[in-house]
Amino acid sequence: MNKTTQKEVVGEVVQAARMWPIWLRIGLQDIRMRYRRSAVGVGWIFINLAIMIIAVGIIYGNLLGQELKDFLPFLTVGFISWGYLTSSIVEGGNAFVASEGYIKQIGLPIYIYVFRFFVSITATMLISLPAYLLVAFIYSVRFKWGVLWALPGILLFSMVSFLLIAIFSHLNARFRDASHIASVGLQVMFFVTPIIWPPDILRKRAMGWIIDFNPFYHLIEVIRRPLTMSESAAFINYLVVAVLVVLLSMVAWMFAKHLSQRIAFLL
Amino acid sequence: MPSISLRNANVKFIVDVESGKTLKSTVIQFLRPRKSTPKVIHALQSISLFIKEGERVGLIGPNGAGKSTLLKVMARIYPQNGGEARIEGHVCPLFEFVIGFEMEATGWDNIRTRALLLGMSPKEIDKKIEGIARFTKLGEFLDLPVRCYSSGMLLRLAFATSTAIDPEILLLDEVMAAGDAAFYEQARKRMDDLMKRASIVVFATHGLSLLPGFCERTIWLDQGRIMADGPTADVIRAYEASVIKEL
Numbered sequence: 001m002n003k004t005t006q007k008e009v010v011g012e013v014v015q016a017a018r019m020w021p022i023w024l025r026i027g028l029q030d031i032r033m034r035y036r037r038s039a040v041g042v043g044w045i046f047i048n049l050a051i052m053i054i055a056v057g058i059i060y061g062n063l064l065g066q067e068l069k070d071f072l073p074f075l076t077v078g079f080i081s082w083g084y085l086t087s088s089i090v091e092g093g094n095a096f097v098a099s100e101g102y103i104k105q106i107g108l109p110i111y112i113y114v115f116r117f118f119v120s121i122t123a124t125m126l127i128s129l130p131a132y133l134l135v136a137f138i139y140s141v142r143f144k145w146g147v148l149w150a151l152p153g154i155l156l157f158s159m160v161s162f163l164l165i166a167i168f169s170h171l172n173a174r175f176r177d178a179s180h181i182a183s184v185g186l187q188v189m190f191f192v193t194p195i196i197w198p199p200d201i202l203r204k205r206a207m208g209w210i211i212d213f214n215p216f217y218h219l220i221e222v223i224r225r226p227l228t229m230s231e232s233a234a235f236i237n238y239l240v241v242a243v244l245v246v247l248l249s250m251v252a253w254m255f256a257k258h259l260s261q262r263i264a265f266l267l
Numbered sequence: 268m269p270s271i272s273l274r275n276a277n278v279k280f281i282v283d284v285e286s287g288k289t290l291k292s293t294v295i296q297f298l299r300p301r302k303s304t305p306k307v308i309h310a311l312q313s314i315s316l317f318i319k320e321g322e323r324v325g326l327i328g329p330n331g332a333g334k335s336t337l338l339k340v341m342a343r344i345y346p347q348n349g350g351e352a353r354i355e356g357h358v359c360p361l362f363e364f365v366i367g368f369e370m371e372a373t374g375w376d377n378i379r380t381r382a383l384l385l386g387m388s389p390k391e392i393d394k395k396i397e398g399i400a401r402f403t404k405l406g407e408f409l410d411l412p413v414r415c416y417s418s419g420m421l422l423r424l425a426f427a428t429s430t431a432i433d434p435e436i437l438l439l440d441e442v443m444a445a446g447d448a449a450f451y452e453q454a455r456k457r458m459d460d461l462m463k464r465a466s467i468v469v470f471a472t473h474g475l476s477l478l479p480g481f482c483e484r485t486i487w488l489d490q491g492r493i494m495a496d497g498p499t500a501d502v503i504r505a506y507e508a509s510v511i512k513e514l
Contacts, residue, residue: 021383021388021389029369033369034371101367102367104366105360106344107358107360176289178290264339264344264345
């Protein structure tokens, strides 16, 4: 099989990015379609989040002896960012498989379908962010200028999301169970990562290394800390996320190099 | 200037039916190797051809000859393995019509999406969408999600949208199969019109009687190779002779 060169991969991605009117429209349409047949529409994103936050908040808050006014905002950002991460892998993995009808019929650069899923997944995350504002308002979280650190945080997170979609869409076209297997792994990670429990609890018991070696923790921190504490995340958080972006780019490039030419055949 | 130029283009399909479709089975295969060689199908073998502006080319050959694969290479859907393929110009492929719908979206939404993917600009779409809707004759059904449509209605929608653009290169793959009598007549007229506008038409068909009126050049494919390439009448005669001989 032919292998694509680095230049060709980059060229195709750039070519696909230029076609933004196409992928932006289909991506946003995907969101509208998903909620079209329900009475509350996009409201489901909030309802889902609210049920999780109330249930987990009350049980774990009490179980772990947390103040609800700190714990609930912490929990909300954790859920939003974790949801963004998992949907990048589980839904984003379907980017090529779900676009089969277009790929086999119209010879556009296949990366427009990666952008398509990036749009719908990222927009879903952005739509759920106001839920945090509501929680922050109820528990009168005080915002300072430091909250703006959330912007580079979201930017970094969305880069990771884009790369994960690219990786898993290739992988899923080749092995249809890749996203499924990954989602089993993610279920475990959900409990290992400080989302429904604050990191301090493990640190106090000298088990902080479980957190520190978990890239997902650092990834969530770059969004969570600015939003909940109005300050930048720790330097190490940014460093780990930067390394993660570089590593994921290399993996994504490798997959693109080996598989992108074969996608139309694999579907 | 639009043109299609293939030099020694090959297309191989690697079919590993038994293993390798899932990660799990690949890991098991790796741990407990069983002998299985992936089956390689040479769908196209060193195809060389040049189609210049203004040509109408017919593609004939038995099922599985590689007609659709060749069209998909010309549409840049399948990359060739080895060889060269240069396609200049805006391509409009009309293949398996009835795939690529958003089932939950309305007819209107689907027209817009498809038109965008086929390369129309949003402005152009605004201008043409009324005409497309009229051509579908679907009326109020266009406000419904397309999952409520019958296959004939889907065909109308896809056909109307796909043929509304001004392509430089038009690729057709035996598309006229479904649809009722009235639609067939309507579609024929539109097709003639479209083929007059496009500067290159490549057209795969089994309807040999249609070809002479349509294109002066015909290519006969068999098992991924070009058997003959020349004036339509001569190629059809040779093809029919070979079919009769096999009987």
